[in-house]
Amino acid sequence: MISSRFDLSGRTALITGGAGLLGQEHALALLECNCNIVLTDISLENLEKAKKRISAHKFNSKISYFLMDVTSEISIIKLSEKLISKNIKINILINNAALDPKVEKNSFYINNSRLENFNLLQWDKEISIGLTGAFLCSKVFGTLMAEKLNGGCIVNIASDLSIIAPDHRIYNKKGIEDKEQPVKPITYSVIKSGLIGLTKYLSTYWYKNNVRCNALSPGGIFNNQDEEFVKRISERIPLSRMASKNEYREAIQFLCSEASSYLNGHNLVIDGGRSVW
Secondary structure (H helix, E strand, O other), X not given: OOOHHHOOOOOEEEEOOOOOHHHHHHHHHHHOOOOEEEEEEOOHHHHHHHHHHHHOOOOOOOEEEEEOOOOOHHHHHHHHHHHHHOOOOOOEXXXXXXXXXXXXXXXXXXXXXXXXXXXXXXXXXXXXXXXXXXXXXXXHHHHHHHOOOOOEEEEEEOOHXXXXXXXXXXXXXXXXXXXXXXXXXXXXXXXXXXXXXXXXXXXXXXXXXXXXXXXXXXXXXXXXXXXXHHHHHHOOOOOOOOEOOOOOHHHHHHHHOHHHOOOOOOEEEEOOOHHHO
């Protein structure tokens, strides 16, 4: 029998970057626990597609979606006000939005990922989405949670690279000099490490208001990457493979429910053992 402590009936979770690969998986995970879902992203078209895919699973809980730019405090405040006007109370916030650099497929990162070439504008853009966005959403929605008697919870989506350095060798291209080889951009490590600092800070900030904050650090997720890249990264993982996109659902259910009621300020690393080596 599944514990009733995983049941999220009557609660609503807001997921940033909700139209993305992991954002949709987080939604499916919480819908399995009877949680209502608010998806947010910057593309209406992608949100509509995401809702259509998620709705195909025939859950009873409500699924709504709204445009929201996590880099804009005004955009976040406006959405919070709109949700209040619709009597939608956010109990769970998943800070998932990110500009995830796919080095092996993105021509910008192939040519400009190295530290000596990395553009300040790109730095600012990625930090504003992945880290500043999490801060702003936590500020607005965390404050609203703290005003409620039953509090709420915040989950920051980090990465195994929040605790280990990237192995740049997995991005190597044949026939390219060492000084020109693509690498994992510095922004990724800074953002994911910063999210752990944010998690710890928030976990002690609203402690009197029953607002918990934890982080989930996934390992690499298979998404039809280049065969050579998959081979290289799999060799660095004790389980010898990348994760499937749905292998983090139960972790999200745990972190967002009363099943983790005494977990606070923790970084849950699920990476197939990569960070052990």
